[in-house]
Amino acid sequence: MAYKFTPEQEAAIQATIQDFPTYAREWLKIRDKPGTIRPLILNVAQAYVHQKLEEQLKETGMVRAVVLKGRQMGMSSYIAARFYHHTVTSPGKRTYILAHEQAASDNLFAMAQRFHEHYPEILKPALRASNAKELSFSSLDSGYKVATAGNKGAGRSDTAQYVHGSEVSFWSNAESHLSGLLQTVPLLPGTEIVFESTACGIGNTFHDVWCQGVLKEGGWQAIFVPWTWQPEYVINDENIKVDDEDMAYGKMYDLTIPQLRWRRYKIGELGSPLQFKQEYPMTAAEAFEVSNDMAFMKDEVVVAARKSISTAFGPKIIGVDPARSGRDNTVIMIRQGRVAEVVEVVKGDDTMVVVSKILQALRKYSPDAIFIDVGGLGAGIVDRLRELGYRMVRGVDFGSSPLDKNRYVNKRAEMYGLMKEWVGDPPCQIPDDDLLQQDLCGLQIDRFDQHNRVVLESKDAFKKRFKRSPDRGDALALTFAFPVRDAEAERLDMASFSGLGRKNRSTVPGMG
Numbered sequence: 001m002a003y004k005f006t007p008e009q010e011a012a013i014q015a016t017i018q019d020f021p022t023y024a025r026e027w028l029k030i031r032d033k034p035g036t037i038r039p040l041i042l043n044v045a046q047a048y049v050h051q052k053l054e055e056q057l058k059e060t061g062m063v064r065a066v067v068l069k070g071r072q073m074g075m076s077s078y079i080a081a082r083f084y085h086h087t088v089t090s091p092g093k094r095t096y097i098l099a100h101e102q103a104a105s106d107n108l109f110a111m112a113q114r115f116h117e118h119y120p121e122i123l124k125p126a127l128r129a130s131n132a133k134e135l136s137f138s139s140l141d142s143g144y145k146v147a148t149a150g151n152k153g154a155g156r157s158d159t160a161q162y163v164h165g166s167e168v169s170f171w172s173n174a175e176s177h178l179s180g181l182l183q184t185v186p187l188l189p190g191t192e193i194v195f196e197s198t199a200c201g202i203g204n205t206f207h208d209v210w211c212q213g214v215l216k217e218g219g220w221q222a223i224f225v226p227w228t229w230q231p232e233y234v235i236n237d238e239n240i241k242v243d244d245e246d247m248a249y250g251k252m253y254d255l256t257i258p259q260l261r262w263r264r265y266k267i268g269e270l271g272s273p274l275q276f277k278q279e280y281p282m283t284a285a286e287a288f289e290v291s292n293d294m295a296f297m298k299d300e301v302v303v304a305a306r307k308s309i310s311t312a313f314g315p316k317i318i319g320v321d322p323a324r325s326g327r328d329n330t331v332i333m334i335r336q337g338r339v340a341e342v343v344e345v346v347k348g349d350d351t352m353v354v355v356s357k358i359l360q361a362l363r364k365y366s367p368d369a370i371f372i373d374v375g376g377l378g379a380g381i382v383d384r385l386r387e388l389g390y391r392m393v394r395g396v397d398f399g400s401s402p403l404d405k406n407r408y409v410n411k412r413a414e415m416y417g418l419m420k421e422w423v424g425d426p427p428c429q430i431p432d433d434d435l436l437q438q439d440l441c442g443l444q445i446d447r448f449d450q451h452n453r454v455v456l457e458s459k460d461a462f463k464k465r466f467k468r469s470p471d472r473g474d475a476l477a478l479t480f481a482f483p484v485r486d487a488e489a490e491r492l493d494m495a496s497f498s499g500l501g502r503k504n505r506s507t508v509p510g511m512g
Contacts, residue, residue: 029118063192070227169200199287227280234258285437319478324376439473
């Protein structure tokens with residue numbers, strides 16, 4: 001016989017159900033790392049992800065999220081708890097969880113069983129079935145099912161309102177699973193899909209979905225949580241020494257000595273700093289960093305420029321990389337001396353929209369020069385702006401001859417080479433942007449020609465790995481296309497004419 005609640009009790013229960021952090025703390029139990037059964041109190045990373053999911057749910061009516069995180073930060077526990085909460089508090093709901101291996105599936109299902117075992121008896125829905133893979137609640141006509149990403153057909157025959165993909169980077173048959181799961185969940189208000197994983201290289205299904213989330217495509221949002229949010233990731237043992245390289249890394253990210261000791265210990269366990277970055281990243285770009293001696297720029301150099309604060313001076317130069325097709329964006333960037341910033345990212349390939357955005361930048365910044373890639377939409381954009389009378393606009397052909405033929409094989413290599421020198425000569429400030437870092441560090445040197453000049457890999461090769469063009473890197477590189485005079489300095493020079501003749505005026509190179 002069902003328990004009858006007083007109106008006051010019913011109101012208190014509903015208030016707890018509506019507030020998930022309270023619900024988890026009061027009614028859900030987990031087994032923590034030391035093995036103790038305790039209430040689920042959200043840690044910093046879990047609380048942050050919860051906030052981001054709730055914001056998306058409020059804004060769009062549904063959740064489509066991809067979470068990139070370090071190991072053992074409690075993401076699987078949080079999402080499993082969130083979906084258990086949804087399933088046992090609403091009728092007719094189905095949760096489907098897909099893990100990367102059988103042991104992980106077993107752990108996730110044991111977690112759900114633990115939630116149910118310790119759930120308040122007067123609130124616990126009656127079970128229709130409970131086995132090694134499924135909890136079915138007869139009173140609600142709801143269910144909670146766990147599977148392993150080994151069978152290509154896993155999840156295809158189900159219909160669910162909530163899907164949790166765990167350690168997606170390590171799924172076998174990942175592309176097939178992804179397409180199947182996305183069809184499993186109807187595109188309706190209240191439905192939720194959350195994929196979470198540590199990174200495992202680039203070019204795989206998880207990395208592709210992550211890039212969609214960063215670009216806000218397909219309704220996805222990307223959520224990153226750094227390892228430093230875990231308070232237990234510290235070591236106070238002074239016998240574990242940190243070296244100058246550790247200290248430099250710590251300075252870059254404001255890490256404490258105990259955190260650096262923990263990092264040093266883990267690097268010893270994992271075998272390399274690169275493996276540590278994959279398992280315990282500080283940034284998304286770091287998580288997807290690939291060991292490659294032919295990488296165009298080093299990660300630590302770009303990170304330092306992201307964290308730097310510098311002073312703008314000299315000519316204002318705008319670089320525009322127009323979209324070509326598909327997932328590409330038009331990116332407008334401005335650089336003045338030692339400071340660069342993103343002005344606008346324009347989705348789509350409407351030439352007039354791009355021209356309008358450039359005109360807005362012209363009015364706002366009064367640049368001394370605008371360099372636009374003439375590939376794709378670029379030629380039409382240049383023609384229209386020059387037709388409007390903007391003489392400072394100049395088209396740039398990436399394959400054309402460089403100014404310095406002794407050092408560079410073409411204009412693209414020259415622009416990127418000058419940009420690399422600029423970034424590597426601190427202090428210099430670039431946007432604190434993961435996609436820009438990926439463009440600069442993900443780009444590879446294809447080879448050196450017979451004159452020992454750098455030949456960069458093609459845009460198509462980059463796009464094959466990252467599923468997008470290096471639009472931010474190209475836009476910044478374009479600000480180094482040609483030397484630019486400072487119009488204001490030139491005006492002051494003209495005003496300084498005297499009987500002794502005009503002062504010497506120097507050309508300010510595009511490097512700033």
